[in-house]
Amino acid sequence: MKWGSFQIDCISDGSLWLDGGAMFGVVPKALWNRTTPCDEQNRIRLGTNCLLIRGAGKTILVDTGCGHKFNPKQARIYRIEHTSELLLQLASCGVAAEDVDIVINTHLHFDHCGTNTLLVGDTARAAFPNAVYLVRREEHHEATHTHQRNATSYDPRNWRPLEASGQLQLVDDEEEVVAGVRLLHTPGHTAGHQSVLVRSQGKSLFYIGDLCPTQAHVPLPWIMGYDLYPVTTLRTRQRIYRQAVQEDWVIFFEHDPEKVTGVLREEKGRCRVEEVELFGDRRPETGNRRPAERK
Numbered sequence: 001m002k003w004g005s006f007q008i009d010c011i012s013d014g015s016l017w018l019d020g021g022a023m024f025g026v027v028p029k030a031l032w033n034r035t036t037p038c039d040e041q042n043r044i045r046l047g048t049n050c051l052l053i054r055g056a057g058k059t060i061l062v063d064t065g066c067g068h069k070f071n072p073k074q075a076r077i078y079r080i081e082h083t084s085e086l087l088l089q090l091a092s093c094g095v096a097a098e099d100v101d102i103v104i105n106t107h108l109h110f111d112h113c114g115t116n117t118l119l120v121g122d123t124a125r126a127a128f129p130n131a132v133y134l135v136r137r138e139e140h141h142e143a144t145h146t147h148q149r150n151a152t153s154y155d156p157r158n159w160r161p162l163e164a165s166g167q168l169q170l171v172d173d174e175e176e177v178v179a180g181v182r183l184l185h186t187p188g189h190t191a192g193h194q195s196v197l198v199r200s201q202g203k204s205l206f207y208i209g210d211l212c213p214t215q216a217h218v219p220l221p222w223i224m225g226y227d228l229y230p231v232t233t234l235r236t237r238q239r240i241y242r243q244a245v246q247e248d249w250v251i252f253f254e255h256d257p258e259k260v261t262g263v264l265r266e267e268k269g270r271c272r273v274e275e276v277e278l279f280g281d282r283r284p285e286t287g288n289r290r291p292a293e294r295k
């Protein structure tokens with residue numbers, strides 16, 4: 001898919017299933033379950049849609065999915081399903097691990113940086129040997145100073161080897177990674193959460209990350225129970241949504257299992273999303289039809 005002067009592709013690392021209640025925070029099940037089906041354990045399916053950006057002489061990957069470091073119990077709890085594989089999907093786009101120049105992590109929760117590294121025996125090594133990995137400094141601090149509320153979200157094997165190899169680069173500013181690809185600080189889910197804006201030839205694509213994981217989460221108060229600072233999420237969303245509506249950004253939803261991209265529209269002070277299908281048959285997965293689509 002061409003995006004101005006960039007080539008962009010949606011790269012999936014399969015799906016995971018998380019508790020619907022935790023995913024929708026204070027929203028009652030009677031509301032979220034109308035549009036989002038759950039399994040017998042109340043879990044909902046989430047995609048891990050990563051973004052490959054090629055242009056300006058660089059190959060950039062935004063987030064790296066769940067990866068393969070789960071023990072059997074974790075794999076069961078999170079119902080990790082590798083219906084697609086990040087590295088294989090990259091290969092199908094003609095990109096080898098060695099080709100990736102820059103990895104951007106929105107944050108360091110295990111479902112966003114799982115393929116930052118690969119296990120060789122018991123040792124984790126950089127999956128992208130020639131890449132720098134960009135993480136906001138506050139996020140790295142939070143990930144390395146966990147408490148009882150957030151510890152299970154982090155696996156240090158996803159970044160420790162990158163510290164050792166000098167590949168991890170901590171970011172303080174909303175810097176432009178290459179001309180047209182900018183990091184934006186979007187706190188709330190975690191203090192150091194960042195999103196990525198890809199702008200070229202008048203078109204803007206916004207990788208929103210866990211500021212708004214799926215299209216079902218677009219209404220302002222539909223904020224995850226996982227968010228450490230939910231009121232900050234609300235304020236960040238208000239600021240970002242305003243700009244997204246004004247500038248007609250296409251939003252890329254990392255965890256939506258079916259509808260990866262959409263545009264925000266404002267009506268009577270409320271935002272809603274209109275699906276825009278950018279990636280066609282490269283949509284990450286199908287299956288788990290919504291109730292309305294069942295025969």
Ligand SMILES: [Zn+2]
Nearest residue numbers: 109111112210
């Ligand atoms: Zn997530």
